[in-house]
Amino acid sequence: MRATPPGPKGVPVIGNTQRFARDPFSFLSSCRDAYGDVARLSLGGDPAYMLTNPADIERVLVSEERKFRKPMLNDDIRDLLGNGLLLSEGDFWRRERRRTQPAFDMRRIAGLAGMMTDHTEAMLGDWADGEAVTVDTEMARLTVKIIVEAMFGVGFDDATVERMQANLEPLGRHFEPDVLRTLVPDWVPTEENREYHAAIETLEDILEGVLAERRGTERDLPADDGIGGTDGVGGIDANGNQPMDLLSILLRARNDDGDEDVDDALVRDELMTMLLAGHDTTALTLTYTWYLLARNPAIEAELHAELDEVLGGRVPTTADVRDLTYTERVLQEAMRLYPPVHMLFREALTGVRLGGYRVPKGSLLVLPQWAVHRDPRYYDDPLEFDPDRFASDRTAERPNYAYFPFGGGPRHCIGKRFSMLEATLILGTVAQKYRLELAADEPIDLRGSLTMHPTEPIEAIVRER
Numbered sequence: 001m002r003a004t005p006p007g008p009k010g011v012p013v014i015g016n017t018q019r020f021a022r023d024p025f026s027f028l029s030s031c032r033d034a035y036g037d038v039a040r041l042s043l044g045g046d047p048a049y050m051l052t053n054p055a056d057i058e059r060v061l062v063s064e065e066r067k068f069r070k071p072m073l074n075d076d077i078r079d080l081l082g083n084g085l086l087l088s089e090g091d092f093w094r095r096e097r098r099r100t101q102p103a104f105d106m107r108r109i110a111g112l113a114g115m116m117t118d119h120t121e122a123m124l125g126d127w128a129d130g131e132a133v134t135v136d137t138e139m140a141r142l143t144v145k146i147i148v149e150a151m152f153g154v155g156f157d158d159a160t161v162e163r164m165q166a167n168l169e170p171l172g173r174h175f176e177p178d179v180l181r182t183l184v185p186d187w188v189p190t191e192e193n194r195e196y197h198a199a200i201e202t203l204e205d206i207l208e209g210v211l212a213e214r215r216g217t218e219r220d221l222p223a224d225d226g227i228g229g230t231d232g233v234g235g236i237d238a239n240g241n242q243p244m245d246l247l248s249i250l251l252r253a254r255n256d257d258g259d260e261d262v263d264d265a266l267v268r269d270e271l272m273t274m275l276l277a278g279h280d281t282t283a284l285t286l287t288y289t290w291y292l293l294a295r296n297p298a299i300e301a302e303l304h305a306e307l308d309e310v311l312g313g314r315v316p317t318t319a320d321v322r323d324l325t326y327t328e329r330v331l332q333e334a335m336r337l338y339p340p341v342h343m344l345f346r347e348a349l350t351g352v353r354l355g356g357y358r359v360p361k362g363s364l365l366v367l368p369q370w371a372v373h374r375d376p377r378y379y380d381d382p383l384e385f386d387p388d389r390f391a392s393d394r395t396a397e398r399p400n401y402a403y404f405p406f407g408g409g410p411r412h413c414i415g416k417r418f419s420m421l422e423a424t425l426i427l428g429t430v431a432q433k434y435r436l437e438l439a440a441d442e443p444i445d446l447r448g449s450l451t452m453h454p455t456e457p458i459e460a461i462v463r464e465r
């Protein structure tokens, strides 16, 4: 067995951090091309092993997942997401995953379609032919409204969504790779660190408003705090049926079943996790989809043909989604080229062999969707936008885990079916009426943080079809 995998040369102390921070995307792809299945990187001064062979990725996420855990890359992410589902581990995670699962039950999710399309139609009510829109902002506003109604049983008005969005920016910036952060300890009160903590406080304040609304407690809120109850989806319904939104599940566990583990801190952490994990990723999927459709008119025309045939002008329902096969492929292919979560991290709990190399206990593993989804070994013309790659005969030709936008194994995305239904309904509802024409011709630049964002807002003109 070979001892150490090959990898790029680094500079003292910071290793490859500078190259990674300057352009993580070309860095990941060039390491894949230069070093193959396993590359040894040096990020933040520590060695990291990047895996691009789907079989190795499957071992880490699925078949040998017990040998790995999510690493604590940075204490600051704990300040944000606490012990919510994304970060918790072991028995605690298992219990919470089981507890929250009913909120994602397919029968429940199917019943949310009308709420999802109502919000989409309300957005379209504000659009008009020839008007300019910022695609990423529109998609994020829409997906926030949907996630808070689906998971918390409340509605946010536009001002609350805007307040939230304004505070997501400093959060995103905080997790961009940065050489300086490698060298400056987290406790140093830089301007950026202060902004980050202020943003968390604002989001916590918004979540407190959600709790106050749902508990109906007295709280010294401004006359209109921008958070209101909703009459169906998540709110306590009049027939005495148990609402299965996430917040209702947590509050019942605490109040009715007296489960002391569900304390204020856990409720805060789960709400924060769902709010952040549950809207940004779907908004990005849709943003990249609009971008790709606008640049690929033949594919856009094929999408329109399917929508016209299946829906004929109707608002799509859950039952239609089964027939919107091309629409689904468009979304899958957009997530291949632009995976909203562009890399996953794991820590080896024991020494392991990967790709013929010994990877020591405690090593950081990088599983880069970005580099694997664009690997010419698994995709012909990998940079081409070609939704038919997801036709069943062609997916069968690829190894499992050559595509993993939602991760895999026990820690796979709990919101996968929710977000696919949501994205299909939104794309179907909007694309029946409108095309989005990009204001600029140039390809977009990307920045990597916890998720992968366009560097600049994507501006477009709304065109009636």
Ligand code: HEM
Binding pocket: 070, 085, 086, 087, 097, 147, 273, 274, 277, 278, 279, 281, 282, 285, 339, 340, 341, 344, 345, 404, 405, 406, 407, 408, 410, 411, 412, 413, 414, 415, 416, 418, 419
């Ligand atoms: C296109 C949309 C989405 C993408 C691409 C996406 C991607 C992912 C990925 C890659 C993971 C695995 C992380 C890891 O293994 O380290 C994950 C986990 C997770 N996602 Fe998503 N996600 C999406 C939508 C959603 C939605 C809508 C929700 C909530 C409603 C959600 C909530 C979560 C949670 C709570 C976890 C942690 C699950 C666990 O560890 O048990 N995601 N997601």
